[in-house]
Amino acid sequence: MRDTNNDQAVVLGGSMAGLLAARVLSERYKRVVVIERDALPPVGEHRRGVPHARHVHGLHPLGLEILNELFPGFSTSLAASGAVLCDVLSDGRWQLSAHQLRQLRTGMAALFASRPYLEGHVRALVRQLPEVRFLEESSISGLTVTADKRVITGVEVRGPDGLSSQIAGSLVVDATGRGSRTPTWLTELGYQSPAEERVEIGLGYATRRYRLRPGAMGGDQLILTAGTRANSRAAALAVIEGGYHLLTLAGICGDYPPTDPAGFDEFMTRLPTPDVAAAVAGAEPLDDPVPFRFPASVRRRYDRLAAFPAGLLVIGDAVCSFNPIYGQGMTVAATEAMTLRELLARDAAPDARRYFRAITPAIDIPWDIVVSSDLAFPEVPGQRTAKVRLANAYLPRLHAAAAHDEALATAMIRVIGLKDRPEGLLRPDRVLRVLRGNLGNGKGASPAVVVPAAR
Numbered sequence: 001m002r003d004t005n006n007d008q009a010v011v012l013g014g015s016m017a018g019l020l021a022a023r024v025l026s027e028r029y030k031r032v033v034v035i036e037r038d039a040l041p042p043v044g045e046h047r048r049g050v051p052h053a054r055h056v057h058g059l060h061p062l063g064l065e066i067l068n069e070l071f072p073g074f075s076t077s078l079a080a081s082g083a084v085l086c087d088v089l090s091d092g093r094w095q096l097s098a099h100q101l102r103q104l105r106t107g108m109a110a111l112f113a114s115r116p117y118l119e120g121h122v123r124a125l126v127r128q129l130p131e132v133r134f135l136e137e138s139s140i141s142g143l144t145v146t147a148d149k150r151v152i153t154g155v156e157v158r159g160p161d162g163l164s165s166q167i168a169g170s171l172v173v174d175a176t177g178r179g180s181r182t183p184t185w186l187t188e189l190g191y192q193s194p195a196e197e198r199v200e201i202g203l204g205y206a207t208r209r210y211r212l213r214p215g216a217m218g219g220d221q222l223i224l225t226a227g228t229r230a231n232s233r234a235a236a237l238a239v240i241e242g243g244y245h246l247l248t249l250a251g252i253c254g255d256y257p258p259t260d261p262a263g264f265d266e267f268m269t270r271l272p273t274p275d276v277a278a279a280v281a282g283a284e285p286l287d288d289p290v291p292f293r294f295p296a297s298v299r300r301r302y303d304r305l306a307a308f309p310a311g312l313l314v315i316g317d318a319v320c321s322f323n324p325i326y327g328q329g330m331t332v333a334a335t336e337a338m339t340l341r342e343l344l345a346r347d348a349a350p351d352a353r354r355y356f357r358a359i360t361p362a363i364d365i366p367w368d369i370v371v372s373s374d375l376a377f378p379e380v381p382g383q384r385t386a387k388v389r390l391a392n393a394y395l396p397r398l399h400a401a402a403a404h405d406e407a408l409a410t411a412m413i414r415v416i417g418l419k420d421r422p423e424g425l426l427r428p429d430r431v432l433r434v435l436r437g438n439l440g441n442g443k444g445a446s447p448a449v450v451v452p453a454a455r
Contacts, residue, residue: 097400
């Protein structure tokens with residue numbers, strides 16, 4: 001660790017990505033400043049800068065493992081205070097291509113809680129770190145740089161009193177999400193802005209909170225109904241802290257769920273499977289539906305830039321913002337934070353190009369999953385490569401076989417949970433099981449059949 005009066009790192013944004021970046025930076029720097037434009041609320045309360053926080057969120061098994069490593073006892077502590085800790089497959093109905101994966105214990109944990117509850121607990125733990133302090137209700141005016149514009153030296157900040165000041169940093173980490181201004185700052189400094197890859201999904205959400213009748217979900221904690229080619233509507237009904245349930249309905253390419261209660265209910269009855277509507281029947285709504293719009297998944301290719309200023313890194317949605325229906329964002333941010341941690345062990349201000357190359361594998365897999373899955377819907381524009389066409393021909397058949405086959409169901413959920421690479425689903429032995437499974441059930445890959453859960 002360098003012992004200078006500038007032995008300080010600056011994190012832009014108190015998002016989950018920013019909080020995890022601050023956590024790993026605290027191991028290397030004597031001081032870490034998190035600059036957040038919002039007033040940060042108590043645990044469980046919504047933050048203005050996270051408009052999607054009212055909707056169902058997912059933390060994949062890999063993400064939960066990382067949080068437990070960074071904050072020992074994290075999952076058991078949250079479960080003790082009201083979150084639900086369970087098995088990702090035996091306690092959830094995963095309905096993909098209108099086939100339900102066979103339910104069985106996998107040993108992979110799932111944690112169900114609202115986003116404000118989860119993020120609030122992580123923020124509380126980061127606040128306890130003696131190296132970290134938060135500057136709330138403060139906005140970033142720009143970066144400070146050396147005269148030759150090759151090294152970022154800190155940031156210009158406007159505080160809640162409207163006054164500007166400079167905060168020095170040996171390293172600045174941009175965790176400001178989709179609205180990141182790093183591409184603009186690069187252009188202003190004479191660097192090339194990163195190329196963007198986009199998938200225009202036109203996603204619309206609506207979410208409502210319920211108190212379900214006893215036994216409405218039959219002991220399950222999640223019902224996830226993915227869209228099919230014939231019916232692209234989707235839903236997730238999940239337990240959260242306090243024993244309440246969140247229901248998020250989703251539609252693509254302008255087929256948005258209504259926010260009036262009657263329209264919301266009608267949309268729910270037209271999902272690919274009836275399970276969500278059956279579970280919500282007779283439930284007590286606790287609020288009106290709230291909307292959210294997500295026009296496109298966006299990946300900024302910082303890893304392909306020939307030059308980048310020293311002392312600046314980018315993390316989380318500011319690098320790649322995934323279609324949120326797949327629940328990958330928090331887990332990918334966690335894997336990026338762990339990559340940063342490894343690099344910090346060697347250098348307090350890691351080389352930016354090395355960092356962006358290092359996080360690329362953590363982005364490639366979920367990005368490929370998102371792109372292939374979204375391009376399965378004919379109405380979504382985009383190039384359907386041979387790889388995409390193969391995946392979208394194979395997966396419905398895999399889902400059909402996994403409704404009966406425990407090994408295939410486990411393999412599928414491990415890929416969804418970002419524990420295994422998707423290529424493993426094409427192992428010869430698994431392809432053979434898929435072929436046998438489709439012949440054995442006599443239904444082929446028809447997306448119109450839901451196989452009942454096996455306990």
